[in-house]
Amino acid sequence: MKLIIAIVQDKDAPRFLGQLLRKGLKATRLSSTGGFLKEGNTTLLMGVEDDQVDAVLEVVRTNCRSREQLVTPLAPSGGAVDAYVPYPVEVVVGGATVFVLGVETCVRT
Ligand code: 2BA
Numbered sequence: 001m002k003l004i005i006a007i008v009q010d011k012d013a014p015r016f017l018g019q020l021l022r023k024g025l026k027a028t029r030l031s032s033t034g035g036f037l038k039e040g041n042t043t044l045l046m047g048v049e050d051d052q053v054d055a056v057l058e059v060v061r062t063n064c065r066s067r068e069q070l071v072t073p074l075a076p077s078g079g080a081v082d083a084y085v086p087y088p089v090e091v092v093v094g095g096a097t098v099f100v101l102g103v104e105t106c107v108r109t
Pocket residue numbers: 007033034035036037038039041091092093094095096097
């Protein structure tokens with residue numbers, strides 16, 4: 001068995017979950033926050049059999065797209081703050097960040 005952890009953009013989460021459920025796969029949705037942008041994203045936990053991993057990755061590929069986002073970097077700490085001009089920079093977020101982990105035991109009562 002595998003535990004798949006997928007961090008996806010909030011905008012992609014409903015469609016992603018809809019397709020998973022239609023394929024009979026189970027997921028737990030957690031609200032999360034990206035450490036860099038400090039914006040909300042969605043983390044999905046999916047416990048699946050080994051032969052279902054590819055099906056989940058296919059759902060990821062077809063539902064999670066990358067988007068460009070403007071970020072204004074924070075002023076450098078300890079530097080000359082008055083000389084700092086905060087220009088927005090563009091970062092590409094997503095499609096998704098996925099980790100596939102081996103599961104030793106799964107117990108449901
Ligand atoms: P954030 O940490 O808010 O990152 C959002 C996007 O900002 C990233 O998109 C990346 O394009 C950019 N970024 C992140 N750290 C950066 C840095 N130090 N310098 C320049 N640009 C940076 P993604 O790579 O698609 O990541 C989307 C979200 O997935 C992340 O949100 C984070 O919540 C999660 N994530 C990504 N990689 C991860 C990892 N190795 N471990 C845990 N969570 C991860």
